[in-house]
Amino acid sequence: MKAIRPDICVSIGNVDFHAISNLLPKLSLAEIRIDLLNLNRDELKLLFGLHDNLIATYRPKESEFDVMLNLLTDTIGYGAAWVDVDIDTPTEIIREITAIAQAANCKVIISYHNYTETPTYARLKKITENAQTYDVSLVKIACMANSTSDCARVLSLYEENTRIVAFCMGQVGTITRVAAPLLGAPFTYAALPGNQTAPGQLDYIYLESLLDSLKPL
Numbered sequence: 363m364k365a366i367r368p369d370i371c372v373s374i375g376n377v378d379f380h381a382i383s384n385l386l387p388k389l390s391l392a393e394i395r396i397d398l399l400n401l402n403r404d405e406l407k408l409l410f411g412l413h414d415n416l417i418a419t420y421r422p423k424e425s426e427f428d429v430m431l432n433l434l435t436d437t438i439g440y441g442a443a444w445v446d447v448d449i450d451t452p453t454e455i456i457r458e459i460t461a462i463a464q465a466a467n468c469k470v471i472i473s474y475h476n477y478t479e480t481p482t483y484a485r486l487k488k489i490t491e492n493a494q495t496y497d498v499s500l501v502k503i504a505c506m507a508n509s510t511s512d513c514a515r516v517l518s519l520y521e522e523n524t525r526i527v528a529f530c531m532g533q534v535g536t537i538t539r540v541a542a543p544l545l546g547a548p549f550t551y552a553a554l555p556g557n558q559t560a561p562g563q564l565d566y567i568y569l570e571s572l573l574d575s576l577k578p579l
């Protein structure tokens with residue numbers, strides 16, 4: 363079976379364990395949104411053992427940072443290839459997760475999300491630089507686009523940065539999800555059909571056909 367292109371990361375939330383285990387063999391890369399799934403430790407262990415290129419993400423509600431730390435530590439032990447940690451997490455927890463991940467050869471993504479707007483270029487640059495002060499494999503910038511100039515501003519981050527995934531959320535921002543891997547991002551996020559984990563995500567099958575025509579592998 364041919365797996366989906368490696369530059370498409372399917373973000374998985376709100377489905378059950380069986381659906382995920384049937385799906386994983388078809389994907390080259392997927393994000394397991396642990397906070398949007400109802401999985402116990404045994405199921406998590408099985409899933410992370412099934413695939414060697416999974417991102418473990420847990421977006422804490424309120425200040426659930428201890429829950430996040432425990433879950434990410436466990437999933438690193440189960441074989442997660444990547445962990446994603448939001449830049450708003452307390453510094454000592456980011457450092458702790460980074461150290462645990464590095465000891466296990468697990469790559470770290472530090473991510474910034476803004477669900478209402480896209481900050482100025484100076485602010486985006488500063489956020490990117492702050493994220494790069496941690497020893498990370500990738501910095502992710504995801505902002506809500508309210509105009510096409512928001513999209514252009516976020517995409518301009520590729521001019522000066524490597525090891526970055528920068529794109530806009532929302533319908534206006536969808537173009538940036540297609541452009542990201544054409545401009546240097548190692549991958550871009552997509553959804554299971556009818557099951558977005560963030561606004562503006564395209565269905566991964568459709569995105570694959572677009573990228574096949576724009577950027578043959």
Ligand SMILES: O=C1C[C@@](O)(C(=O)O)C[C@@H](O)[C@@H]1O
Nearest residue numbers: 373419504531551559560563
């Ligand atoms: O940060 C990201 C990107 C994302 O927010 C998106 O807009 O595709 C989806 C999240 O699940 C993921 O952790």
